Amino acid sequence: MVTSDARYNQGQIVLHWLVAAMIICMLALGLWMVGLPKESELPPGQESVRAFWFLLHKSLGITIAAFIVFRVIWRLTHAAPPLPASVPAWQRQVSSIVHFILYGLMIAMPLTGYLQSMYSKYDTKLWGVALPRLAEADAAARETFTDLHQILAYLFIAVLILHVGAAIKHRISGTEITRRMSLWK
Numbered sequence: 001m002v003t004s005d006a007r008y009n010q011g012q013i014v015l016h017w018l019v020a021a022m023i024i025c026m027l028a029l030g031l032w033m034v035g036l037p038k039e040s041e042l043p044p045g046q047e048s049v050r051a052f053w054f055l056l057h058k059s060l061g062i063t064i065a066a067f068i069v070f071r072v073i074w075r076l077t078h079a080a081p082p083l084p085a086s087v088p089a090w091q092r093q094v095s096s097i098v099h100f101i102l103y104g105l106m107i108a109m110p111l112t113g114y115l116q117s118m119y120s121k122y123d124t125k126l127w128g129v130a131l132p133r134l135a136e137a138d139a140a141a142r143e144t145f146t147d148l149h150q151i152l153a154y155l156f157i158a159v160l161i162l163h164v165g166a167a168i169k170h171r172i173s174g175t176e177i178t179r180r181m182s183l184w185k
């Protein structure tokens, strides 16, 4: 059995779970809202709710980006607790690669979402306030970032399955690894 008392610090733990919950909600919201019918696809007189959910997705996404920046700064200034010596070298390597990819995706998702929105013909609004336009509308650039945002979303889900799978595996095999990030001691 792997045992160690080392845990992530409280700030890192709170940020991990807060950001994780927000991202999981955003992935679900994003996948659901793109299936909503556009105004032009509805019978005359029926109003589309698509724009409402898109605006909410954008505002939430920009807000989460602030938490993610804070999380990355926190991580850069606070090292991860050492893993117990009994954790094999390959597991250390795989977990650092997966964690690194997760940080990359956490940054890339809001960034590609924002760029896609910036190149669209609509203003990007943050909780109703239009943000300054940093570039002219460009249909080709918008499409590129829309595709990238979608591909990264699927990659995120795949890496998350791996990440959560590893946590469940550790839990089942009775190691103490998941305690390092648990909200309770």
Ligand code: HEM
Residues within 6 Å of the ligand: 016, 019, 020, 021, 023, 024, 075, 080, 095, 099, 100, 102, 103, 106, 160, 163, 164, 167, 168, 177, 178, 179, 180, 181, 182
């Ligand atoms: C969007 C969702 C999630 C993201 C982006 C995410 C991201 C991360 C990252 C980047 C780390 C490494 C922390 C560091 O060293 O700075 C980490 C650690 C960890 N995560 Fe997640 N996570 C998510 C969801 C989850 C879920 C749902 C679980 C559990 C079922 C979980 C369990 C853990 C555990 C136990 C650790 C500590 C691993 C260790 O001690 O080395 N995570 N997570």
Ligand code: HEM
Residues within 6 Å of the ligand: 023, 026, 027, 028, 029, 030, 031, 034, 054, 057, 058, 059, 060, 061, 062, 064, 109, 110, 111, 112, 113, 114, 115, 116, 117, 124, 146, 149, 150, 153
């Ligand atoms: C944590 C951050 C984010 C996550 C996890 C996320 C996730 C997603 C997902 C899963 C989709 C559906 C992809 C598809 O199947 O086509 C989506 C679509 C979309 N996202 Fe995000 N997103 C994030 C941030 C943002 C931000 C910051 C913006 C803009 C400011 C944004 C704008 C959009 C738009 C406009 C679409 C619809 C694209 C289309 O027209 O097909 N997202 N997002």
